[in-house]
Amino acid sequence: MSTPTATRTLLEVDDLHVHLGESHILQGVSFQVPAGGVTALLGRNGAGKTTTIKAILGLVGRSGSIRLSNRELSRMTTHEIVRLGIGYVPEEREVFSELTVAENLRLAERDKRPRYDLVFDVFPELEQRRAQAAGSLSGGQQQMVAVARALLNDNQIILVDEPTKGLSPLMVAKAASALKRAAQAATLLLVEQNLQVARDLAEKVIVLDEGRVAYTGDVADLLADPALARRYLGVGGH
Amino acid sequence: MSTVVLLLVTGLGLGALYFLIASGLSLTYGLMRVLNFAHGIFLTVGGYASWWIAVRLPFGDPWRFLVALLGCLVVGAIVAAAVEIGLIRPLYRRHVEQVLVTVGLALAFTALVQGTFGPDPISYPAPSWTQGVTQVAGANIPNSRLLAIAVAAVVFLVLSAFLRFTRWGLIVRAGVENRAMVAALGIDVQRAFTLVFALGGVAAALAGALGALYFGNIDPERGTATLIFAFIVIVIGGLGSFTGSALAAVVVGLLQQFMNYYASVYWGFSAAGDLSVVLLLAVVLLWRPQGLLGRSVG
Amino acid sequence: MLHQLRSGRSTVAAFVIFALLAAIPFVDFEIPGLFNGPLNGPGTLQLLALCATFAGVALSYNLLFGYTGLLSFGHALYFSTGIYVADILLTRYHWALLPAIAATFAAGIVLPFVLGAVSLRVGGIAFAMVTLAFAQAGSILVLENPGRLTGGEEGLGLDVTNLPSFLIGVVNTQYLYWIALAYLVLTFVICWWTVNSRPGRVGQAIRENERRVEVMGLNPFAFKLLAFTLSGFLATLGGIVYLLLLGGATPEVTTANLSLALLLMVVLGGAGTLWGPALGGALYEYLDFRLLKLSSSSEIASLPGWLRAPLAEPLFILGALFIVLVFFFPGGIAGIAGRLRRRPRQQPTAVDVEVQPEVAQ
16 A cells, blocks of 8 residues: 655646537546656556546546646636646647648747757757658657657656557657656646556546546556456556 | 740739638638638728728828728728627637627628628729839739739748747647637636738738729728638648638639630630639649648548 | 437428428408418418428538538529529410429429539538539529520519429418428428437538548448439429529529628528528518518618618618627527527537638548
8 A cells, every 4th residue: 555645736627527529438536647757547547547537637527626736627628728737648649730730849849949959859859850751750759749849848747648648668768757847847647548657657546437537556566467458458467 | 035034924813812812711620710701801802991091081192002002001901800809709619609600790781781882893003013014024913913012922931930939820820729628727818819800801901902093993892702712722731721812812813824824715714713622622622621730530 | 409309309390391381371360460361371481482492401500510611602593593483484485384393393303513623622621612602603694694595684473384283372372371381390300310320410410520431431421422413403392482482583593792681581490400590481481571571661662771770671681680690609599599498509609610621631
């Protein structure tokens, strides 16, 4: 069992509901993300992980309370929320294919001094491919752009949605090490299906099941218990 | 031969007018997914504003024309911004309602203009040099056509540069692809909407003023009549593609001009150009539904 | 709305209403202010017949827009096909009535089928613009007066020599009224049946979520084309009735303004309901008729200039009505009635339709 620590709560979600069409996707999700480190958001397919991320950002209609450093987000529009200091690495990367790598990064600039030095240190390849159209990049390279966008600015928290999806094992390792660098500068809320990566990066875990929070605790505890892991994640823990 | 040159240049002139209207529609649609049926009223506003200013100025050409032109551009921008903020923005994401509201606005505004200024065309005090002709390759080309082509070319270059080199242009280009993600990067997409709408309004107002020179008068119905062709142009060019609308405008203008002339000469059928444009639309849809330069969705 | 239709109560109500409407030619009753003259007088019957006709045409458009979610701006094309084809065959070629009607039926099936097959290659807004373009082509063609067939700007008066006598003459207006009413009942029944049948339910599913329909292994294109063709055919029928009522064709019926008026009728009544658009069509036609008298009346002439100018233009009122409806009454009359009856309706929108992708997938 984890002992209560003295870290402050960075992000607090309370009784979050999301309806999409006829479906009631999030049915009262409540959790807290502590400042610092990496918190994993796990769950089966369709449990509502991506919807939760989108709800925090205001990309879907939602009801309930969302507080970032005690600022209430639920009344704000997406761009206002993001300007408070939230980075976003979406599930489908969503880089702008008609724009070059440099333009994709330029668009993401928010602060007076964007951290290109950090970005090109973590992703030297992006510096080489600055003038290349993002649509012609490989999946792994597009993922780099997506993560780089979040690294550019000074963020309180970065929401990362399945960053290793569809990547080769080599790219998965690269992505994981990039995220570790990111975690040094900001808190991460990481949605992952790859449990290896989740255990590697995260300390705390929140598990969603059918639109509700089913379990919170330490990552190691969850994955060490095969019965628990199978029940919530649909796989044996390892 | 000189006939061909004349048709070529007048066709390009017509295409120039179409481009000026279609460019705003294309950007607005690409970024906002709004089909603005009221876009034609910006053309009407442009025509009537430049006339209203021109007849009240105490001095003559060329300054009279230039001041009236500048004035009508300002009016076009203001009206466009007002429409976006007052009618479009409150209906964000309700696309069908946005269409309905712009349709209503188009009808009401045209009727208002007809009621206020009368339904008949009003003659426009054009600068005398625009009424003259220039010899090009043996053909006598009306200067108003050449002016329209020159202006459209400048607008194309300016807008292309805007899209390519400025931050707002970058935001528009990205927003056309994925506006939710642009907002998720902390950018106020709504302001981009208003900007694009206003730019479209300015371009259409310009078309209205140039059209007044082209046809020698202003007329309440012209906005709606030209708008239909502008719609065809942006579908042929590819919805949301700025260069596509330029290309399609040229093609449509040329086709219409050539067909109207030859069909009326050989068959006594003067509307063949208009019909063949619709036929072209059907052909493009069958062969390449996303338009000449559009991207397939999916 | 579906449960509204399936309940036996609604069927009985519909029966009663139509029976009452059919009985009007026997009712010698005056409603001053609403109608000039008694209910069974030819003037009122003519107006009611026109209202019934447009109610039917509005229903045909509702099949396309309200139920299948296809925003067409060219529906007037099929309505005017009915008018002009029948008129030309009867007047220019002196065909007998039944062959002319049969040929018009054929046109009313072939034309929407062919144009629909092309237009449905794209969806959403592009589709709307394409339908507008085709309707414009029709309008241009009519005005061009090729072979002096359509009468151009002046229109084409109907030659009644081949018509049976009960369709001609003011004294026989009641028969025309019954024919118009029959048309309305026919469209109503066909729409009701279509909505409740399997193809109809697929059509509505397409409106909600086209991908889901594809995933089910169905071909949305075929259903959309079916809806488009049926809707066009019903409009053509309405055109024939309209021709008989007015005794001629004029180019106004080919304009985009009429297509927009149809859209307004459906939105006014409540898109996607059954009786809503019918009511919207009837109400619109009635208002159009009365406002025409109003705009040239002495009351309007005495208004100050800035108020008089717009109000004297019927299109201004049409346009302003659109805007007001969308902002304040998006569900139309049916929406208001629904709210009054406290049917659960989340945020009324004019149509619960997401713009479909531009390119057919």
